[in-house]
Amino acid sequence: MTYVEDELNSQPECWTRAAAQAADHTPALPAAGERVAIVGCGTSYFMAQAAAALREDAGLGETDAFAASEFPRGRAYDRVVALTRSGTTTEVLALLAELKGRTRTVALTADPGTPVMTAADDVVVLDFADERSVVQTRFATTALTLLRAHLGLHTDAVVADARTALAAELPEGLVERTQFTFLGRGWTVGLANEAGLKMREASLSWTEAYPAMEYRHGPISISTAGTATWMFGEAPEGLAEQVRETGAMWVPGELDPLAELVRAQRLAVAVAAARGLDPDRPRHLTRSVILAP
Numbered sequence: 001m002t003y004v005e006d007e008l009n010s011q012p013e014c015w016t017r018a019a020a021q022a023a024d025h026t027p028a029l030p031a032a033g034e035r036v037a038i039v040g041c042g043t044s045y046f047m048a049q050a051a052a053a054l055r056e057d058a059g060l061g062e063t064d065a066f067a068a069s070e071f072p073r074g075r076a077y078d079r080v081v082a083l084t085r086s087g088t089t090t091e092v093l094a095l096l097a098e099l100k101g102r103t104r105t106v107a108l109t110a111d112p113g114t115p116v117m118t119a120a121d122d123v124v125v126l127d128f129a130d131e132r133s134v135v136q137t138r139f140a141t142t143a144l145t146l147l148r149a150h151l152g153l154h155t156d157a158v159v160a161d162a163r164t165a166l167a168a169e170l171p172e173g174l175v176e177r178t179q180f181t182f183l184g185r186g187w188t189v190g191l192a193n194e195a196g197l198k199m200r201e202a203s204l205s206w207t208e209a210y211p212a213m214e215y216r217h218g219p220i221s222i223s224t225a226g227t228a229t230w231m232f233g234e235a236p237e238g239l240a241e242q243v244r245e246t247g248a249m250w251v252p253g254e255l256d257p258l259a260e261l262v263r264a265q266r267l268a269v270a271v272a273a274a275r276g277l278d279p280d281r282p283r284h285l286t287r288s289v290i291l292a293p
Helices: 004-007 011-025 043-057 090-099 140-151 157-168 188-203 212-216 237-247 257-272
Strands: 036-040 063-067 077-083 104-111 122-126 179-184 205-211 227-231 249-251
Touching: 004 011, 004 122, 004 227, 004 257, 011 140, 011 157, 036 090, 043 063, 043 077, 043 140, 043 188, 063 257, 077 090, 077 140, 090 104, 104 140, 122 257, 140 227, 179 257, 188 205, 188 257, 205 212, 205 227, 212 237, 227 237
Parallel strands: 036 063, 036 077, 077 104, 104 122, 179 205, 179 227, 227 249
Antiparallel strands: none
16 A cells, blocks of 8 residues: 555544644634635645635635745735645745744644744644655645634534545546546635646646636536546536536536545546556655755
8 A cells, every 4th residue: 555545544534633623723723804815835725725715605704825935915914824734845934934023824734843833923733644645635634624623614424424435436437537627616626626636646647627617618628538527516507417418427526525535536546556656656746845045
């Protein structure tokens, strides 16, 4: 078993533990009514997209998500939340240093022995969700689970769905597809983006991700008999039929969207295995992006 397989299989336990700790971290996390930005890089940026949409949709305050390198310096926020598994990512540390003394910051990290511990005003350490794999799975979803629980949006049903996602067979013929498209709505757009990234990282697959309604505005033209189109959450009316008419496989989102992401992680590993690739050693990637001065 690869590191990434072992780590993605541990997600139900990690989510349960994070949800149980959420109340302990309330002082560090955004309060209702605050104007908040959530930042990250790569996988963490896509989790930031999901968390920001969840918080704003819950009516708890205006919430934006940015890649750490693209944070808008002209905007004012009450608090900036940084997601960083490694605690060493150059863009995140640079932004936290810039905001020091001006904007309250909190970092969610997996490694308490890194520079982010002093770069942020508050730190939430999820070391039980740290990973050996370059490809992120459980830290990202555990950090999002903590934020969902903080918002009052996590239930035991989410964990149950994650166990189902790990136990159930993937749809027949899915691994053999040559192109994968992931769709989302609202907070699940970030999850769709992350599913696409997992497929690219682990299996070098041709993948794309879009807001579901945007798929009709051009991207559906790429769909063929070799395409799988996977919906995270409820699909817009008529979209499944339109996709099937192209000859593509339609994969409905039947579980909690975060559990659907676990299924997509499993697909990435399965496609990698089918292609003779090692998902623990993705091409051109490292665990943390540290840029030389």
